[in-house]
Amino acid sequence: MASELRTVLVVGTGLIGTSLALALRQKGVRVLLADRDQGAVRLARELGAGEEWQPDERRAEAIDLAVIAVPPGQVADELLSLQKGGVARFYTDVASVKAEPIECAARLGCDLTSYVASHPLAGREKSGPGAGRADLFLGRPWAICPTAEASGAARAAVLRLIELCGANPVEVDAVDHDRAVAVVSHAPHVAAAAVAARLSDATEVALGLAGQGVRDVTRIAGGDPGLWLGILSGNAAPVAEVLEAVSHDLAEAASALRALADGDGTAHGEITQLLKRGVAGHDRIPGKHGGPAPAYVVVQVVIGDRPGQLARLFQICDEVGVNVEDVRLEHAPGLPLGIAELSVQPDSAPVLAQALRERDWQLP
Known part of the structure; x- marks a missing residue:
């Protein structure tokens, strides 16, 4: 149950903020959305990420955690503004830089007991709420950088947020991060x-x-x-x-x-x-489940550039019990086909290759 975080405010509805909101909504958490760009808020809301926050009614809201999803240079000012309004019980941010926002928050006089800085190590080359995905954080590391002043309750709230998003918490010093x-x-x-x-x-x-x-x-x-x-x-x-x-x-x-x-x-x-x-x-880059990256074998197969081909390919994998660890598509310029590269366990490669040939798929 998500009783500890019944209501969460997400300030900033870009890729990370919207993805986080979508993940929380799937867990039954009420999510309030805020952004200086009203168009971004509307799009995030239409995508099912939550409801627009009404600041004039904030004193009536029981917000357990405010997540600040804005650029690093804006984190401290946003934190101070939210804390002055008594918006939430606890606060975190998800910026990809930690030391400078924490130092700035301390200089501004922010309450560091209710604030724990954090950073999910997940993202895409795309941006904006339209790129948001509820599964963006699944299995990904999520750094938390609590200061000496941070309360145990604030830390627990951020850890619960990470758990609800399906990520793995990693506590680390802000400078080391x-x-x-x-x-x-x-x-x-x-x-x-x-x-x-x-x-x-x-x-x-x-x-x-x-x-x-x-x-x-x-x-x-x-x-x-x-x-x-x-x-x-x-x-x-x-x-x-x-x-x-x-x-x-x-x-x-x-x-x-x-x-x-x-x-x-x-x-x-x-x-x-x-x-x-x-x-x-x-x-040395860790594998998808952490630890050393396993040695996979790549099975290449020619795939037509038309609807349903990739689904058919995965259906065959399912039929023969082969788990696809990774997939990459390389298109052939000027031709209506390409190469699908399926990374599988070494003992699964011969099984998959045989199944594909038996079903008349072309392997290079």
């Missing part, structure tokens, strides 16, 4: 943007040759620049440190490649070492 997300989120976004920026001047020939690799590397570069400027500004120093390290590696790689172009075969070693370090780093 910001250094960590600089490595795994913020600097990668800048790096992806730098690669994608090269495409703005690319020739039509180059773009016509674009494959899945460049799509994978640049996928997150499609995020809202304004939103990301706020995130990067709030975590500037840690992100700069990571980017400087990446820049050093890239500069050394470029120098080695120049040497190779000039006929210096001894430069192979430097390139090889960077590529090996990349493989080692990639292999």
Whole structure:
């Protein structure tokens, strides 16, 4: 039961705020929605995320928790305003930067006993309430950064929020959090943007040759620049440190490649070492259930670009008892077909491949 959180106010109806509201609604929690953009509130409400909050009636509301889903630089001001109005019993935010908002809240004189900063490590390259999904947080880590002043009741309320959204709480110091997300989120976004920026001047020939690799590397570069400027500004120093390290590696790689172009075969070693370090780093990324990433086998199958094909493919997997751990689609430019790559357990790959061939599916 969600009796501890009967009513939750979500301030900010973007991707995270709307997704959170949708998740809570599925658990029977009453959700009130607020945003400076009335259009965003209306869309979130139409999507079933909750009902619009009426501030003039707030004293009559029994709000258990207010979730502040605004950019990092606005968190402290929003928290102060809500607390001055006595809006809720407890407060949290879901910004992707933690140290600066907490420090600013302390400077403004916010009540830190009723506030626990948090950050769900989930998102999409899309933004706005229309991109919201109730399952966005399922199985994802959700950082909580309680200060020494935070009460046990406030911490319990935020943990209950995380539980209702299906995420996994991870308690971490705010400064450690910001250094960590600089490595795994913020600097990668800048790096992806730098690669994608090269495409703005690319020739039509180059773009016509674009494959899945460049799509994978640049996928997150499609995020809202304004939103990301706020995130990067709030975590500037840690992100700069990571980017400087990446820049050093890239500069050394470029120098080695120049040497190779000039006929210096001894430069192979430097390139090889960077590529090996990349493989080692990639292999450390946790699997979908945490811990070491399991070794899956990819089964490739040609799939027509028409309605129902993907559903048929998954139906076959269900019939033969094969669980698909991951799926990726690569479209063939100019052709009404593509390749579906199904990641499965190693012992399941032969079973699935045989079942597909028996049903006249084409495997490359």
